[in-house]
Amino acid sequence: MLYIFHVDTGKMMAFDMNLALESVRHLKEVIERHCGIPVDKQVLLVSGGDCLDPTMRVCSYSAGTDTNPIYLFSKSTIESQSPPSLSIDFCPDLALKDQVEATHNMNDTYATVMTRVQLAQKFYDHAHEQSRACENLVHDQHLQQQGWAAVLANLEDITQAFRNRAELFNQSFNQYLETRDEYIKMIENFRADMDILAKIPLIPALLEKQPVTLLDWVSANNQYSLFQVAQTCLRHLEQLDEPLVASLKRDIEKALEHTARTDMKEIKGLEERLYGLEQLMLETKRIVQEQQDITQSFLSNQSRANVLGDASILPDLCASHRRQLIVMLSNHQHLLDIRGR
Incomplete structure (x- = not known):
């Protein structure tokens, strides 16, 4: 697959790998049909800052994998007054709290054990799905940073290219x-x-019909007379003076100053944000592991109760399961809080 990461919305898009053999212009047309961004509003970059040339083949660039995608920016989004809508794919929330409360008043029977085991399994499955969704979100934010x-x-x-041209202009x-x-x-x-030219006759070898001067002959095929050309050159010479270029130099210096501003380049707090997300992911993995361990203990207890067939152990077993479900519910709510952050 050919991977394109839409930086504005944080969405990874996968396209047919055969597009790598097509031109960048064709890829842009496919992107326009897929997500509605006009070709002239698309900017495609690769890691390192190279901008994709529409006339080149996509495979000319070492990019397009899931770990090193082509980065897509929409100039329409940048020019818009409204922020883009983010692409967030969350699995649906389950009403697990209500299900836990519903099991509290159940009798201490083997059927209750089975119901609570199934509920514990739901907690673990949901935790695993939420963890994967969070991991994808963190990964997308890292890709946005790379973009x-x-x-x-x-x-x-x-x-640098602008600075070089400015220096060349100054020299010229x-x-x-x-x-x-x-x-x-x-x-x-x-x-x-x-x-003087108007007084110099043209040599006979260049004449066709009637005698003309050298000035007439030089001006014969021109849209403007030589005098008009000379006047145009004079106006340009008078306009292109030191005050005009001094103003242009000030604009150049101002533009270069803007490119050097760190507040335009750095996104404040981004590094701390990404570090904080990594810490939250560690906490998420810990919760998932705990949910898995508790679920495994539920399954082991169910198997043991089934083998023993002793109803006297059910009250203690059900009481233990009740407490463990409360722990799992707390973990579940903590996980939802992490996801929201």
Whole structure:
């Protein structure tokens, strides 16, 4: 399968592996049909910050696995005033509390033992499902962090390329300034040059019908006259002066300053959040193990009671099961609290 992780919503999407042989543009079209994000609003990044080129094959990039997916961002979501709806796949809550309370008033019989064993099994099964759902959520949040890291890497690459172009522009502009006055003087004197061209006859070998001047011949196939071209160049020379470029340089410096701001790059509290989630996952696994151990003890007690066939042990056994179900209910509620966090 080819895995695409939608960073905005925290949703992993799996596509046919054959798409890896298609172009990135085709993959974007498939994504548009699948989740409604227009092709021109999609940004696809891989770990390291490379942006997928629409003309390249998807397999040209070392990404697309479940542990190293292609990261999808929607510009529509970024431009929207409303936050995206998150993709959370929780298993349905069971009314286990009501079922526990219903067993409290049951008589101390073997049927009661069986009912409580089945209830304990429900607690364990539900705990296992909730733990898996929590694990998926934590994994998705780690992938969102990795997706953001890909954005930062891409930003660094773009910033460096922008800085290089800005430096090249400065060099070119400084060279231009050295000859700017000379160019302006040349164009201001161009009228006199045109007057001279207008007096020079064209050599007979280039004539077709009637005599023309060199100026007429040069201007014959141009949409604008040479004088208009010269005036356009002069206007551009006058506009491209030091104050204009100084303003442009200030804008460049301001843009570079924004890219260096840590408050734009770092998501405050994210590392602590992920660490806290890992600690909650450890607590979740502990609860699941405890639910499993209690369930196993229920099954062992049921088997022993069945083998012995002694009704005298049922009161103590049922009392023990009643207490253990209360513990399992407490664990269950704690697990739901962890899931909500």
